Amino acid sequence: MSVTTLPPAGTEPAGVAEPAAFAPRRLAHINLWVRDQPKSLAFYRDVCGLRQVFDEPGIGAVFLSNGSSHHDFALMQTMTVDRIGRAGQVQIPASVGNHPGLNHIGFEMESEAALVRGYRAARAAGLHTRTVDHIISRSVYLHDPDRYYLEFYTDVPQDWREIYQRHENELLTTPWDPEAAPADPRPHYSVDPPVEYGNGHVRPMRTARAVLCVADLDRSLAFHTGLLGLRLLHLDPAGRAAVLGGTLGLPQVGLVERPDAVGLHHVGLELADDAELEAALARLAAAGVPVVHEIDTPAHRAYVLRDPDGLLVEFFVPRAGVGDRFTPPAGVDPAFVL
Numbered sequence: 001m002s003v004t005t006l007p008p009a010g011t012e013p014a015g016v017a018e019p020a021a022f023a024p025r026r027l028a029h030i031n032l033w034v035r036d037q038p039k040s041l042a043f044y045r046d047v048c049g050l051r052q053v054f055d056e057p058g059i060g061a062v063f064l065s066n067g068s069s070h071h072d073f074a075l076m077q078t079m080t081v082d083r084i085g086r087a088g089q090v091q092i093p094a095s096v097g098n099h100p101g102l103n104h105i106g107f108e109m110e111s112e113a114a115l116v117r118g119y120r121a122a123r124a125a126g127l128h129t130r131t132v133d134h135i136i137s138r139s140v141y142l143h144d145p146d147r148y149y150l151e152f153y154t155d156v157p158q159d160w161r162e163i164y165q166r167h168e169n170e171l172l173t174t175p176w177d178p179e180a181a182p183a184d185p186r187p188h189y190s191v192d193p194p195v196e197y198g199n200g201h202v203r204p205m206r207t208a209r210a211v212l213c214v215a216d217l218d219r220s221l222a223f224h225t226g227l228l229g230l231r232l233l234h235l236d237p238a239g240r241a242a243v244l245g246g247t248l249g250l251p252q253v254g255l256v257e258r259p260d261a262v263g264l265h266h267v268g269l270e271l272a273d274d275a276e277l278e279a280a281l282a283r284l285a286a287a288g289v290p291v292v293h294e295i296d297t298p299a300h301r302a303y304v305l306r307d308p309d310g311l312l313v314e315f316f317v318p319r320a321g322v323g324d325r326f327t328p329p330a331g332v333d334p335a336f337v338l
């Protein structure tokens with residue numbers, strides 16, 4: 001059972017200003033469309049070491065978590081039919097999710113009140129938003145200038161494990177009106193969730209990074225540091241790359257300007273330490289799993305696998321440092337800035 005902080009109702013958490021933006025705490029999950037869900041599940045569970053925690057067969061979804069939040073990854077089977085949600089609504093239309101690749105990345109918010117503030121700011125900016133209740137969380141979805149689909153969510157007061165148990169194999173999602181009731185200002189996330197390791201060759205602690213190739217870095221930075229409220233942690237004007245993070249200040253989102261290759265470059269899962277990295281490399285070699293990149297920069301040591309649909313999945317150990325630590329050395333793809 002994770003620990004949840006519950007300050008008195010009506011108070012805002014200390015140190016969190018009132019931004020006209022989402023200002024999430026952290027990147028918490030990756031949601032993928034996959035061509036062959038059993039094959040992808042086997043990869044993320046048995047190779048990558050993520051635990052399968054919930055199935056939602058009605059929409060072809062499985063969820064994996066090592067305890068960081070209710071899911072580090074969701075794997076959604078590609079389909080070409082409408083997927084119907086808990087209230088009978090079209091949750092995912094037939095035109096969406098036809099091809100493997102990134103569905104969305106999910107950011108954890110400080111509270112429902114913070115989420116609703118972000119929602120109002122997005123509406124005021126004229127953005128199209130989708131708002132839903134997932135029982136485990138309430139969420140606002142929107143597209144960024146490159147059409148990346150982004151989710152901002154707030155956990156609900158109950159423990160997500162208990163909700164998964166109670167709703168096993170059920171549909172979870174219904175529409176949500178953020179204006180229907182006063183928003184809860186209390187945080188319900190786990191401050192320091194215990195890691196629950198899986199049984200794969202690799203033993204990651206959590207989903208921690210996503211690197212996105214964008215058409216126009218300046219445009220993306222304006223959006224991500226503006227309405228989204230992400231913090232700019234590093235800017236490499238020459239390499240046309242930036243590192244951003246949430247209010248926790250963790251380097252979690254990489255933006256790399258590549259107009260000819262807009263799309264998810266890679267996702268990153270964090271390992272406990274160098275010993276864990278070495279042990280996992282040995283297990284992967286013994287199992288014959290190919291490592292497609294090994295990376296050693298001032299910012300991190302990492303290796304990269306390719307998932308069944310071709311997505312690059314990086315396992316990394318961060319290195320503390322200052323200054324230009326996010327500038328990859330010569331010979332390393334600048335997209336591995338993170």
Ligand SMILES: [Fe+2]
Nearest residue numbers: 029031106151
């Ligand atoms: Fe999500």
